[in-house]
Amino acid sequence: MASIADIKEELSKVIYPGFQKSIIDFGFVKDIQIDADDACTILLDITSSAQEVSSKLEQDISEVLNTIGVTNVNLKISKPEAPKQQSNSVSGSNIAPQIKNFVMVSSGKGGVGKSTTTVNLAIAAAMQGKKVGILDADIYGPNIPRMMGINGLEVEVVGNKAKPFNAYGVAVMSMGSLMEEGQSLIWRGAMIMKAIQQLLRDILWEDLDILFIDMPPGTGDAQLTLAQSVPVTCGINVTTPQHVALDDSRRSLDMFQKLHIPIGGIVENMSGFICPECNTESDIFGRGTCEELAEQYNTQVLGLLPIEPAIREGGDGGKPVVYFKPESESAKRYMQATEKLLQFVDANSDKAENASIQPTTNGVSACSTSGAAASQSQSQAQQQSSGGCGTGCGCH
Numbered sequence: 001m002a003s004i005a006d007i008k009e010e011l012s013k014v015i016y017p018g019f020q021k022s023i024i025d026f027g028f029v030k031d032i033q034i035d036a037d038d039a040c041t042i043l044l045d046i047t048s049s050a051q052e053v054s055s056k057l058e059q060d061i062s063e064v065l066n067t068i069g070v071t072n073v074n075l076k077i078s079k080p081e082a083p084k085q086q087s088n089s090v091s092g093s094n095i096a097p098q099i100k101n102f103v104m105v106s107s108g109k110g111g112v113g114k115s116t117t118t119v120n121l122a123i124a125a126a127m128q129g130k131k132v133g134i135l136d137a138d139i140y141g142p143n144i145p146r147m148m149g150i151n152g153l154e155v156e157v158v159g160n161k162a163k164p165f166n167a168y169g170v171a172v173m174s175m176g177s178l179m180e181e182g183q184s185l186i187w188r189g190a191m192i193m194k195a196i197q198q199l200l201r202d203i204l205w206e207d208l209d210i211l212f213i214d215m216p217p218g219t220g221d222a223q224l225t226l227a228q229s230v231p232v233t234c235g236i237n238v239t240t241p242q243h244v245a246l247d248d249s250r251r252s253l254d255m256f257q258k259l260h261i262p263i264g265g266i267v268e269n270m271s272g273f274i275c276p277e278c279n280t281e282s283d284i285f286g287r288g289t290c291e292e293l294a295e296q297y298n299t300q301v302l303g304l305l306p307i308e309p310a311i312r313e314g315g316d317g318g319k320p321v322v323y324f325k326p327e328s329e330s331a332k333r334y335m336q337a338t339e340k341l342l343q344f345v346d347a348n349s350d351k352a353e354n355a356s357i358q359p360t361t362n363g364v365s366a367c368s369t370s371g372a373a374a375s376q377s378q379s380q381a382q383q384q385s386s387g388g389c390g391t392g393c394g395c396h
């Protein structure tokens with residue numbers, strides 16, 4: 001007669017569809033009970049509502065347990081409910097339908113000022129009358145709490161959801177506010193996917209005109225998961241003007257294209273230096289190099305933001321320059337960049353869709369909560385964009 005340990009060992013051979021880890025490694029097996037010599041009950045708690053995933057798991061579990069004489073398996077699968085489609089999305093999946101527009105802020109690499117740009121554009125949009133939120137999805141280096149002056153504040157939990165903070169007229173939630181300070185994250189695949197989805201679904205976001213999402217640098221699991229989970233109205237790219245930085249930006253802009261995300265524009269950050277003593281502007285990393293890149297990708301340069309000590313001080317001190325120094329050159333440029341962005345968002349608001357990038361593995365969806373199946377060609381497009389197994393599940 002098989003023991004619970006035997007059953008567990010067999011279950012550790014069952015790979016979660018679309019991934020490389022087993023259901024035991026993911027922690028999806030919540031309970032095992034032996035009902036008779038050849039019968040057991042297994043409770044699984046999985047992250048996908050797709051029927052194909054459950055069916056594949058049922059089949060694989062019976063197969064492995066049969067080999068140790070357990071022929072009668074009562075499998076109970078707990079999975080998330082498929083969401084109802086309500087918002088402006090034309091088609092596809094949307095796990096935060098109360099939010100009208102999603103703006104993905106990306107950069108090809110770290111340290112170029114992506115979070116600084118997110119904060120200042122979001123506050124500028126709120127100052128221009130929009131209902132705005134910031135989701136800090138930079139799970140590896142969440143800096144938004146410090147920049148928004150909410151570092152160390154305790155998250156208020158209502159029911160089983162977390163309430164965003166409110167700072168400078170903007171609703172804010174960050175992974176940094178949800179984990180212990182200094183905790184570093186070495187996350188891949190399914191964990192990133194789950195974290196991004198929870199930041200959208202389990203935070204009490206109100207009805208918002210725009211949610212700005214500060215992404216981790218690069219083009220990986222987080223970007224793909226976000227694009228699959230909500231219809232992204234547009235992506236913006238933040239870069240510095242050096243040619244080496246522009247090469248990285250191309251990857252980020254290519255990613256937008258592969259994920260069918262309209263490109264809202266490029267922000268050239270650290271573009272020239274404004275001396276706080278004499279107010280003259282001089283080039284350090286170069287200036288104006290993004291224009292050509294913008295033309296290449298058929299988009300616009302939203303603004304050239306100089307290196308200005310007030311921007312760094314505002315970031316470190318939780319006093320964003322656009323709010324605290326509205327008379328500064330940088331604040332004016334953030335305001336203008338935001339006007340351009342808002343025009344783009346308004347023009348593209350009703351066109352956002354993500355049906356074409358929903359995950360599929362020959363009909364077996366590993367991470368969709370919509371259960372939508374995409375065509376073979378869509379799957380191939382996704383494989384190019386994810387660099388993964390081609391399912392779009394986020395694995396590499």
Ligand SMILES: Nc1ncnc2c1ncn2[C@@H]1O[C@H](COP(=O)(O)OP(=O)(O)OP(=O)(O)O)[C@@H](O)[C@H]1O
Pocket residue numbers: 107109110111112113114115116117138141143216217269270271305306307308309311312313315316
């Ligand atoms: N235009 C600017 N002038 C002066 N300082 C700036 C400017 N832009 C950003 N900084 C400073 O540069 C540092 C890095 O900026 P930020 O954290 O926004 O970059 P990031 O691209 O989000 O980095 P990461 O993705 O690695 O978290 C911060 O100290 C910020 O205050």
